[in-house]
Amino acid sequence: MSGLYLALCIDDLALAAARLGGAISPCVVVDKGQVIAADPDAEAMGVVPGQSADTALALGNLRLSPRCTATENSLMRATADWAYRHSSWVHCDQERLIMEVGGSLKLFGSLDTLWQRMQTRVLQRVGRCRMGLGPSPAAALQFAQLEWQTLDIEQTREWLPNIPLHSLPLDTSLLLKLQGMGLKSVGELLALPTADLARRFPQALLDYLHRLTGRRPDPRPLWSPAEQFDAWLHLQHPCRTSTALIFPLRHLLEQFEDYLKARQLQCTSLRLGIQQEDRSTITVDLDLGNGANHLNELLEPLKLKLPSIALSDQVSDLHISSASFQPWQANTGDLMSPRHHDTEATLLNALRARLGDDALQGLSCTTDWAPETANRIHAYGQPSRGEVATTLVRPTWLLSEPRPLSEDELLGLHPVRGPERIESQWWQDKGVRRDYQVAWHQGTLMWVYQDLRTHRWYLHGLFG
């Protein structure tokens, strides 16, 4: 069974990168003093690629956007990641992307749906693009470049012989030679006997023709999502306030979401680099606890974190990277109560982001004798060593530091229960040696002890 391939030629990547950075229309992208892309509004003013930046400025009231290849690269990577969600055969070569779609037609319902989906998403993200469908990767790419668009597979086979020879990616000398022979289209070339072709022309032409018609396999390096995520965004309008960064960050996180979905992962920690115009970089590490996979789960902790970041200058670039992932665990909602609720991970991430990592604490206890070491308060989420039930009487409130009791307080105590001797690590100097008692003191039930080393009395807990 022959495959079906979809090719995309993304023409305005530089323009798309500038738009993502906040450039407004008319938008002109310049690189090394030369205009390399202009949007329709700018073209209406007479700006065309290839002009010098000065000429463009003279033509109208424009704001030139410098080119940022890092942003373009991450945009292209994100597009490839998105394509990877639809097909395992994705080839990405600079601004051209080819993917196999025949294998997953059933999944999308019809070619039409997939085409629409592709077009809207790609249009929204990278702007204008040419798309083509063909029986082989080379043919699909050729149709995309010629803008011969159809959803009919038979039609593409009929079109194949009509491809003009001059559009093929072959040596100019070879193309001139073919033209000299009066050959104009692929069909005319294919009509010649193969043996003649092989004798008269280099092997490369025959190879290409076979790949074009699908008679020979066309192996190409396949795209696979990177092990680590990295995305860069250059802001065309420098940003002064940290909270306003959420808007450009959203674009980066959308790319991150595609990446995570393509790899079926969830992210456990994220690093945000904020590069400022004074060349200093602020690095924000975001701990996402149990992991996040959705755009909103990623956005909320950042929204809470951003106000606490102090900027020293305007922000020019944003950078998001992450290398700590874990397999994605989907949560199934309750069918009977479709009310939207957060997951525990979302709540914990939000609390961590606003209150700091050390604000969340968990409880656990061990079999130790000394109350201080038996009852542990630790960072939330640490694996506890199991819960050890005790049969002893213990107060619900434990003071973090035992408080010495004054003489007056001591006289007001009415012991109810005890003493209970607690001796631990008597072989070491740091061990405790205490007699604990439960006692009333003015309507409060206290847990007090006498240190048998110093014979002083302390308050250690309260029955709440």
Next chain:
Amino acid sequence: MKSITLQSLLDQGQVWTANGASLKPALQGARSTGFEALDAQLSQGGWPAYGITEIHSSHPGQGELQLILPSLQRSPKLWVWLDPPHNPMPQALIRHGITLSQCLLIRTHSPGDALWASERCLQSGCVDTLMSWLRQPPNPSALKRLQMAAERGQALAHLVHHQSNWQLDAGTHARITLHPSDEHGSVTVNLERQRGGRRHAPLQLPLLAMQSERTPVVPSRSAQLSWLDAAS
């Protein structure tokens, strides 16, 4: 058109009845406080399924935890301790049947953060009970926000405080004050105000019951024998 009967009005809890407890059946979803006498006084037959209650005592250690802990049901959701005056003791919590892994202790640095954390926890839907020791009284609008968050997330919040001058009347389901009693072991529990119910005479509940060591212990699930159950 649906006819309105007296019973339907009473069921909705919209009408205050002079003898509320006898006329109105316990609303579904209410959780028992663990004390029958208190359940009888509360208009819903226990703590409300969600909402806000206010518990006041002059200082920590007046039985406020004994009032809350029995109602922490075994549920997959979290129990949040927000800025408690001391650390809860894990060994004691286990004796009350509390799963430690469900306890989340939060320490905040500013009153604003504490209010924000309360609201965020309540509305999340994954918190069962929030026990919050706020340092400043929430103003009426903040209290309203907390109440709406509790409704959205179906969570119960106990606002415990030790200041007598707080006025949290609007919005809370009940206001309970605890006073030390003359009798050792019991605490005077005064249900001062509640929504859809009336005031009752103060109760004496054995919240701090500490019996002598030799008393034989009857295994019981009720909280009245709180301190001695597991000591057998």
